[in-house]
Amino acid sequence: MTRLAIDQLTLWITAAANEHSLDLPAYVEERTGASHRATLAALRRLVDAQWLTRSGTTRRPVFGPGALRQVARSYTLHGLMEDVVWQRDFAPHFLLPRHVARMVQHGFTELVNNAIDHSGGTSVTVSLRQTPTHAQLLVSDDGCGVFDKICDTYELTDARHAMLELSKGRLTTQPQAHTGRGLFFSSQLADVFDIHANGRAFQRRAWEGNAWKDGKGLPRQGSSIYMAMALESTRTLEQVLEQWSVDGSGIAFDQTRVMLNLVVGAGQMLDSRAQARRVAARLPQFKRAEVDFAGVTDVGHAFADELFRVFARAHQDVELVPLNMTPRIAALVQAARNA
Numbered sequence: 001m002t003r004l005a006i007d008q009l010t011l012w013i014t015a016a017a018n019e020h021s022l023d024l025p026a027y028v029e030e031r032t033g034a035s036h037r038a039t040l041a042a043l044r045r046l047v048d049a050q051w052l053t054r055s056g057t058t059r060r061p062v063f064g065p066g067a068l069r070q071v072a073r074s075y076t077l078h079g080l081m082e083d084v085v086w087q088r089d090f091a092p093h094f095l096l097p098r099h100v101a102r103m104v105q106h107g108f109t110e111l112v113n114n115a116i117d118h119s120g121g122t123s124v125t126v127s128l129r130q131t132p133t134h135a136q137l138l139v140s141d142d143g144c145g146v147f148d149k150i151c152d153t154y155e156l157t158d159a160r161h162a163m164l165e166l167s168k169g170r171l172t173t174q175p176q177a178h179t180g181r182g183l184f185f186s187s188q189l190a191d192v193f194d195i196h197a198n199g200r201a202f203q204r205r206a207w208e209g210n211a212w213k214d215g216k217g218l219p220r221q222g223s224s225i226y227m228a229m230a231l232e233s234t235r236t237l238e239q240v241l242e243q244w245s246v247d248g249s250g251i252a253f254d255q256t257r258v259m260l261n262l263v264v265g266a267g268q269m270l271d272s273r274a275q276a277r278r279v280a281a282r283l284p285q286f287k288r289a290e291v292d293f294a295g296v297t298d299v300g301h302a303f304a305d306e307l308f309r310v311f312a313r314a315h316q317d318v319e320l321v322p323l324n325m326t327p328r329i330a331a332l333v334q335a336a337r338n339a
Helices: 013-019 024-032 036-048 082-093 098-118 146-154 159-168 182-189 237-243 273-280 301-314 327-338
Strands: 052-056 061-065 069-076 123-130 134-141 192-197 200-205 212-214 223-230 255-259 288-292 319-323
Touching (some): 013 024, 013 069, 013 082, 024 036, 082 098, 082 123, 098 146, 098 237, 146 159, 146 192, 159 255, 159 273, 182 192, 182 223, 182 237, 319 327
Parallel strands (some): 288 319
Antiparallel strands (some): 052 061, 069 123, 123 134, 134 223, 192 200, 200 212
16 A cells, blocks of 8 residues: 655645545545555544544545645746735635734735745745644745845845845835835744745744844755744734834834844954944934844944944934943943934
8 A cells, every 4th residue: 555645745635625525535546646545544644633624424524624734835936926826725724813814914925925026036835834823834935035135236245234134124125116014024923933045044033022043044045934923922913013113003114123133243343333334224214213232242432433423413313222232332322422
């Protein structure tokens, strides 16, 4: 008897159970070419593992999706419409709390649209999985890689600096068509958010605030973006939008936070005016910018002066709010403001 690979079946069995609840064994046999006996054995294993439910009678079983659900599909990017893919291929097969479904839909459509409009690739693979506790989304394209794309567009030389700009928000490589909200807000919705591109990776964990940290990159060409959120999350799309709006309405995106640990690597110092100008890049797009010193133990006089005196006086309509400073850094910042 040929033993069907369960890990391959789980990529499409959820949709199959919804669409072929009364004839699932026959559908699996036709799709895989497996024998009737092998198919029934595989379906029993999927029921036991909670990928499927089974009701009805022995002779007339009725199958349905279980507590574990997954749909994984690959698409050609040319002519792809992210809303159609979501509504047709994914949304009908998941049972998520309403507010979580709204956040998953937002992340799904934004990340797939990024692959369509920005990757320069030919294909994208999308996987959405539901467990008893989480929803997990992975979008992978075969394009140029998000960090390389940003570096080329903004004349940057380091993936870390590309991530710095992404973390500020309102960053886009096509300003005539996009506002730079999609990837930023998707990251804020998730409990876990990872960005992989061409061997580099950065990750964000919601319980660690807004911090972005180095991750272990995947050895593949293109971008892979993973987001996961708890089904019991109290977060909502509206609340996230409101957090980045100065007036709390969630309409304008006019507040940001700059994570200084993305300017230099571990053990390096923020010591130059060039680094300060890199931090200040695009901040005039915002009304309020929190400058987060978490993980930074010291800075130089030139850095503090350039950011908190030179830039601050040239852009008095931008409120700079330093956070998580050591006593020495706080003294340097205050000295620069008083100069």
